[in-house]
Amino acid sequence: MLQSGQQLDLVFAALADPTRRAILARLSAGEATVNELVEPFDLSQPTISKHLKVLEGAGLVSRGREAQFRPVRLNAAPLETAAHWIGDYRRFWEESFDRLDAYASELHRKEKNHGRKRKRSSK
Amino acid sequence: MAASANAAASESIADRTVVITRELNAPVRIVFEAMSKPEHVIKWFGPVGWPLTKCDMDFRVGGKFSFAMTGPNGVQNTPFGGTYREIVPNKRIVYDNGFEIEGAGRMVHTIILEEKGEKTSLTFSTLFDTVAMRNEHVGMGFVVGVNSGFDQLNDLVDTMARSAGRKG
Numbered sequence: 001m002l003q004s005g006q007q008l009d010l011v012f013a014a015l016a017d018p019t020r021r022a023i024l025a026r027l028s029a030g031e032a033t034v035n036e037l038v039e040p041f042d043l044s045q046p047t048i049s050k051h052l053k054v055l056e057g058a059g060l061v062s063r064g065r066e067a068q069f070r071p072v073r074l075n076a077a078p079l080e081t082a083a084h085w086i087g088d089y090r091r092f093w094e095e096s097f098d099r100l101d102a103y104a105s106e107l108h109r110k111e112k113n114h115g116r117k118r119k120r121s122s123k
Numbered sequence: 124m125a126a127s128a129n130a131a132a133s134e135s136i137a138d139r140t141v142v143i144t145r146e147l148n149a150p151v152r153i154v155f156e157a158m159s160k161p162e163h164v165i166k167w168f169g170p171v172g173w174p175l176t177k178c179d180m181d182f183r184v185g186g187k188f189s190f191a192m193t194g195p196n197g198v199q200n201t202p203f204g205g206t207y208r209e210i211v212p213n214k215r216i217v218y219d220n221g222f223e224i225e226g227a228g229r230m231v232h233t234i235i236l237e238e239k240g241e242k243t244s245l246t247f248s249t250l251f252d253t254v255a256m257r258n259e260h261v262g263m264g265f266v267v268g269v270n271s272g273f274d275q276l277n278d279l280v281d282t283m284a285r286s287a288g289r290k291g
Binding site: 095099100103 | 141143145147148149150153154156157158163166167168169170171226241243245247249259260261
């Protein structure tokens, strides 16, 4: 799992371009050759290849081995990592503190109950 | 790390900090207890669906902690952790934190607890190494950088992850 800050930098940088997002969206429907990726865009093949290199560097796509066709595939794992990180500092802690609130209240209730039991048993 | 150290030197602490405040419905000593022992921390730490599956804590000044969460896909994520720098019972905990990966960014968390009768006011502040790291964590860097909404990206990422999952 690629998860360092630097890896996230690469993923976010790769996603920060509309053509690359469109390429990823296309690949989410299934693998494609470079030529198939060139068609829907008004861009040259070297330009598409350059974008693919960025996506590959971020671990978002991989290329097949067949020299002639080399189909390009989407790798979803770094996207999941990115999704997990996106804006989620607040969500992470706010959800944690919700749970802490519930858990600490429960501890407090238990303590009060134990206290009562102790008092009763000491009589 | 030299680059980020230089960046940090020229970036104000305020710009590198994010603060969350809460009121918790239990007395301060209970909240502190819930934060200071692994058997308690494991019960609340992390978002729903991401339980701690590693929770090592040596809760004393200079002691280390190491946590890891397991997500809905059942795979344990990269561990993260750091060192407790200050512990003032029922008042204050300061610790550093970051992924246990060479070169990963670091942050320093400061927890301040204040007694409000039977309730506790909690201030949780995080100082990131750099403004870039802070923005990455709160999502702003990406949104500003590409002039595109968060939700949009979330949707895109979700859709792609889902459709890739279906095929895989």
